[in-house]
Amino acid sequence: MTIYDISKKAGVSIATVSRVINGSGKVSEKTRKKVLAVVEESGYTPNLFARGLGLNTMHIIGILCVDSSDLFLAKAVYYLEQKLYENGYGCLLCCTGYQQENKEKYMKLLLSKRVDACILVGSSLVGQTLEDSRYIQDAAKEIPVMLLNAYLNGPNLYCVLADDYQATYAAADQLYRAGKRNLLYYYDSNSYSGKEKLRGFQDAMKANGVDKKEQKTLYYSGSREDIPSMKAKLAGLHQSGVAFDGIIASDDNLALSAVKFAQSIGWKIPEEFAVIGYNNSLLAQCCEPELTTIDNHLETLCSQLTATLMDVQGGKPAASRMVFPCTLLPGGTTPALERIPEHSPKRKAASAG
């Protein structure tokens, strides 16, 4: 709500609203109360007043994620907070969960707090349907909306992404060429990023002559923290007679459960069974042997997103979409692989910006 909306709703001129807000000039007590009632009802008070007085904005950025205690999202939130603080901004943290209704409620909360912009962390916040993403596009009518590792097109929307398609393609392709002919893709998300990874796997298989009908994928729908349940899901597939000698996982948690599963039935890693995880999280180190994992350079993504946001705030031109390559980090869960050439995301960013 702007000063124009308030003037309309209160049935007074903009000049009168301005006088009330600024406390300048004469306004009758009755009119003053009427205007303040509308302002109060709108819920937009503090910043409206700050702006009306020509003072600075609140310098607060809203950060939305489904769960800030998820390993990957926790890192992202931390990096963003650090980089925004360096730029003089505070972070209002919102953990929405997966329910559409709550995502929308939180977004309304952020708008009512008059944040300067908001950052959506991870692609689970972007809806599967246009309708489910409308709350994001609506928010972008009021404030800049930044998406970290998610994609949505529209005005005032800015996306900074890892190239999950390319990374998963390369991982599957290399494992196939290293002799693993029964690869399984194990995943737990149908978000934009999740779909990109799946497509990367499928295309790599196809390029190696494995038809879609013969491709093996397994979807896990439980909690990201329930390693035994992830392991049991794989054991179920194995017991049903499906053969697999390697797993590309959409997340290190799933990859670690695959290593535990293989060890529980005595398969030798990496000779008889190979595993590649995703995110280069703490779990990759915790696994024994350490996981081969895909590093999506999360800190770089967060730096770039913050830099883009600062450009937007400063009225400078800003890329609406920036995609950065990932790196495959070899660990003990795969045979010798070619390392995906190490790109320099910073250099890439400079040429993209």
Added chain:
Amino acid sequence: MTIYDISKKAGVSIATVSRVINGSGKVSEKTRKKVLAVVEESGYTPNLFARGLGLNTMHIIGILCVDSSDLFLAKAVYYLEQKLYENGYGCLLCCTGYQQENKEKYMKLLLSKRVDACILVGSSLVGQTLEDSRYIQDAAKEIPVMLLNAYLNGPNLYCVLADDYQATYAAADQLYRAGKRNLLYYYDSNSYSGKEKLRGFQDAMKANGVDKKEQKTLYYSGSREDIPSMKAKLAGLHQSGVAFDGIIASDDNLALSAVKFAQSIGWKIPEEFAVIGYNNSLLAQCCEPELTTIDNHLETLCSQLTATLMDVQGGKPAASRMVFPCTLLPGGTTPALERIPEHSPKRKAASAG
């Protein structure tokens, strides 16, 4: 800064400041500008205006922690955000790191944003000296300060803690009685909570006839995410000829590194070597075998802290210190132990409140 401070600094009466803030009554343009300049300089604007207008507060709580991506702290921040949101409050997240200077800067930032209260998560924010804790006591002069698993005494300070002393005492005592006579305490923090754990270990050893001179402790000062480095530290101790057949760790990360170390030199777990971790984090599950770990019921602590804060906000009586018992969760890294009797923290809370 209050309306009184502003009147003093602007050299005008409180009534005049009130008229400027409320936009009521006559004030000369010169005086108005002078008052607004002081207000602007103070940096306290938005909420001051909201309050001056008799509107609601911002309904924002500041959350301070050293690093929101640490497994334990990330969970705490998530639980707090969820519980505060249920009560109609937003969370301003601040990751201070370990430098005293930055802790103080962040606290100033929170006060300038006019948060309704602040929550300090984890005891690393409380200084080792009185001087280093003064910024917390100073903040408590302006807003309620809540401490999660930390302790500091003073007006307007409220602490909700796990009984880390008792939990570590019981863990060490049980492992000793199960036959492990060369216990090592492996830790990485000298915070209040860290000291309580160490004291629990030392007292348990003493009660079992192990003099302080014979007690074994090892301090790790590196990154909490560097498992190989934690493992190397233990290997160094082993190579120097110090014998140990069991480890009580102050954190699951350290405990997991101990399991990896033992496996790397072929020690059988738990027959030849036992390990107990702390926090019941995701890493306890990731470890193979799963860690025996101490659960400090973090979600309960966060619920209780939020409930206490709401009581404080509502002007109701609130306990300045609440201590909750922990539970030992048996895993595959210890021989059969007595389970620490499962307390009901909720019931405890009711009697304490």
